[in-house]
Amino acid sequence: MAEWVAACAIDDIDPEDVIPFGHAGRAYAIYRSPDDTYHATDGHCTHEQTLLCDGLVENGVIECPKHNGRFDYTSGKALGAPVLVDLRTYPVRVIDGTVYIDVA
Amino acid sequence: MGKERLQRYSLAGPENRAAMEAGLAGADWFRSDVPRKRMKELMRRSDYPAIRDTVIWLGLILLFGGLAIAFWGTWWALPFFLVYGTLYGSTSDSRWHETGHGTAFKTRWLDEGLYQLASFMIMRDPTVWRWSHARHHTDTLVLGRDPEIAAMRPARLARLIANFAGLVDVPTAFRLMFRHAAGRLTPDEADFVPEPERHKVYRAARIDLASYAVTIALAIGLRSWLPVLLIGGPRLYGAWLLNIYALTQHAGLGENVLDHRLNTRTVKMCAVNRFLYWNMNYHVEHHMFPLVPYYRLAALHEEIKHDCAPVYRSIWAAYREIVPAILRQLRDEEYYVRRELLPGAAPLHVPAPLNDGRGLPLTAVTAA
Numbered sequence: 001m002a003e004w005v006a007a008c009a010i011d012d013i014d015p016e017d018v019i020p021f022g023h024a025g026r027a028y029a030i031y032r033s034p035d036d037t038y039h040a041t042d043g044h045c046t047h048e049q050t051l052l053c054d055g056l057v058e059n060g061v062i063e064c065p066k067h068n069g070r071f072d073y074t075s076g077k078a079l080g081a082p083v084l085v086d087l088r089t090y091p092v093r094v095i096d097g098t099v100y101i102d103v104a
Numbered sequence: 105m106g107k108e109r110l111q112r113y114s115l116a117g118p119e120n121r122a123a124m125e126a127g128l129a130g131a132d133w134f135r136s137d138v139p140r141k142r143m144k145e146l147m148r149r150s151d152y153p154a155i156r157d158t159v160i161w162l163g164l165i166l167l168f169g170g171l172a173i174a175f176w177g178t179w180w181a182l183p184f185f186l187v188y189g190t191l192y193g194s195t196s197d198s199r200w201h202e203t204g205h206g207t208a209f210k211t212r213w214l215d216e217g218l219y220q221l222a223s224f225m226i227m228r229d230p231t232v233w234r235w236s237h238a239r240h241h242t243d244t245l246v247l248g249r250d251p252e253i254a255a256m257r258p259a260r261l262a263r264l265i266a267n268f269a270g271l272v273d274v275p276t277a278f279r280l281m282f283r284h285a286a287g288r289l290t291p292d293e294a295d296f297v298p299e300p301e302r303h304k305v306y307r308a309a310r311i312d313l314a315s316y317a318v319t320i321a322l323a324i325g326l327r328s329w330l331p332v333l334l335i336g337g338p339r340l341y342g343a344w345l346l347n348i349y350a351l352t353q354h355a356g357l358g359e360n361v362l363d364h365r366l367n368t369r370t371v372k373m374c375a376v377n378r379f380l381y382w383n384m385n386y387h388v389e390h391h392m393f394p395l396v397p398y399y400r401l402a403a404l405h406e407e408i409k410h411d412c413a414p415v416y417r418s419i420w421a422a423y424r425e426i427v428p429a430i431l432r433q434l435r436d437e438e439y440y441v442r443r444e445l446l447p448g449a450a451p452l453h454v455p456a457p458l459n460d461g462r463g464l465p466l467t468a469v470t471a472a
Contacts, residue, residue: 017144048130048242054140056147056395058210065395067238068206081231082238084300 002091003104007040010097018062018073020053023103028090029053030099031073033060038092039073040101046078046085062087106258109437112247112465113256116291119248122466123360126458128246134363134452135392136408146396146404149210153399154202157379158218161199165191169334176330185333189342191380193270196225197346198382198398204234207397208382224312226346227277227339229284231304232293239296241394245359245367247463251292255355255426257463258434264351270343277339278316284309345380352422353387356429358440358461363452364391366443366461370405371416388412411450413443438462 007021013032020043021028027043029052041062045052050066057063062073069083076087091102112119123129138146165188172184202208203219223230236251243249255264263272283290284305289297297305315335322331333341357367370388378385386401389408396404409415416422425441432439440461445452457464 047238054143056144056149058149063206063395065393067241068394070206081234081301084298 001104002102004093004100005103007099007101010036010038010094010099013038013099016057018053018055018057020051021101026103027051028101028103029062029073030092030101031057031062033074038094038099040090040092041071041073041076041087045069045071045083046087047083052087106434106437109258110256110260112463113253114292115248115251115295117248119466120295121248123243123246123248126466128360128362128459128466129243129249131243131362133244133392134365134450136411136450138393138404138407142407143393146393146400146407148400149207149397150399151210151214154208154218154397155214157382158199160379161191161195172333173330185341189333189338190345191342192225192338193340193342194345194349195380195382196222197350198380198384200226200228200233201237201384202382202398204230204237205394207395224315225339227274227312227336229280229305229308229312231301231308232280232284232289232297235296235298235301236293241391244364244391245354245357245361247359247466251296253354254350255430257359257437257440259430261430261434264347264430268344268347270340273343274336274339281309281313285313348419349377349381349384351426352385352416352419355426356433356441358442359463360459361452361461362459364388365412365445365449366452369416369422370412371422372418377419410446410448413445413449438464 005023007028007030008019013019013030015032015036016034018029018031021030029041029043031039033039043051043053045064045066047064047067047069050064052062052064054065055063060072060074061070061079063070064083067082070079071077071083071087072079076089078084078086093100111117168184168188168191172181172188175181175184199218200222203215203222206215208218209215220230223233240250240252245253266272287306289302289305319331319335323329352369352371354368359367361367365388368388368391371385373381373385383398383401384390386405389396389401389404392408393404429439429441442461
């Protein structure tokens with residue numbers, strides 16, 4: 001069953017950037033693409049649990065700030081060593097300027 | 105006593121587990137506070153600088169290699185081989201390093217292509233060393249965890265000196281190639297190379313061995329050393345500069361300190377050395393923010409230098425510290441160069457026997 005949680009306002013994130021979001025003791029990363037679509041993934045890299053919100057967002061990819069592991073943030077797909085495990089993604093919807101993610 | 109301490113550097117020994125249990129492995133490391141907007145500018149990728157520098161670099165290698173071939177059989181070939189060999193056997197290290205991080209080019213295939221080429225030139229398996237270097241960044245100079253500690257305590261002095269002519273790296277590389285080609289890793293490598301990646305190691309080793317077999321066959325067929333001096337050989341006679349640069353990074357500094365400002369050096373170098381070393385001399389900056397490409401490290405240095413220890417004014421200045429430190433560590437294994445942060449720099453972890461730089465036996469420290 002879906003559990004939609006308000007994560008941020010749409011303008012809290014710059015285009016092609018990421019911000020952290022915490023809920024119920026869990027870290028998430030919320031992304032805004034250059035086309036103003038919003039996406040959400042787990043907040044930590046699957047390689048060594050580094051927070052992704054300090055990483056580089058470019059061309060649909062989030063790059064981990066510690067070891068440069070790269071993920072497609074729309075699908076969570078790991079794009080090669082040193083990340084081998086995909087990132088969990090979460091459904092996102094935008095209502096009245098607020099970004100909601102389904103944390104269920 | 106020295107031998108016992110050297111065993112603590114093994115990733116397959118008890119120090120690895122002790123470091124994990126003590127919280128030294130995968131720990132939080134100090135990072136200077138740089139505004140997100142500025143960091144995004146510094147992390148931004150561009151193909152232009154790396155393409156320009158790579159064209160110049162490969163052009164110089166081809167030019168001096170061509171001149172060495174043209175003057176083969178005369179003494180005039182010697183200086184051309186020296187330059188060719190140094191570019192091949194030393195400066196491939198920095199190309200390997202930057203492309204291994206994936207930061208040099210914006211275009212991925214350019215980055216990966218140069219990574220594969222540089223890995224071959226520097227005689228490092230591209231997969232093993234990608235994982236080894238990831239571990240080096242996670243646990244820089246943490247005993248039992250970091251596989252890339254060049255100067256141990258006490259230093260293996262004869263090996264350090266011999267390696268200026270590649271006399272340790274090259275035999276080790278070939279020993280590993282044969283081992284990998286047979287489908288086996290060392291116990292240390294098995295600690296950091298995940299199972300799904302290992303088949304790449306074995307395949308690359310077989311390709312590398314075949315390449316060197318062709319080179320040697322060519323040398324025998326032509327009854328000439330020329331093929332060996334052009335391929336593989338530069339890793340011996342051209343390795344001197346690699347070691348001069350590499351030892352400036354961490355040698356003599358504190359172990360287990362969890363702060364790159366204390367276990368890493370940033371050394372000022374001239375424009376020629378910065379080109380050859382692809383700005384790896386900004387090593388504190390690189391370790392603190394590995395996503396910043398080499399062509400923006402000087403700008404990053406300006407952002408965080410107030411937060412660090414003083415930079416070394418030259419390679420010479422760094423070696424005036426490194427050589428005495430290594431020599432003293434032969435007698436005193438707890439000695440290390442204690443770096444003092446500039447006044448006003450953000451505080452580091454509270455020094456404790458566990459992480460004060462001496463690298464004391466963790467079992468003894470935690471028991472106390």
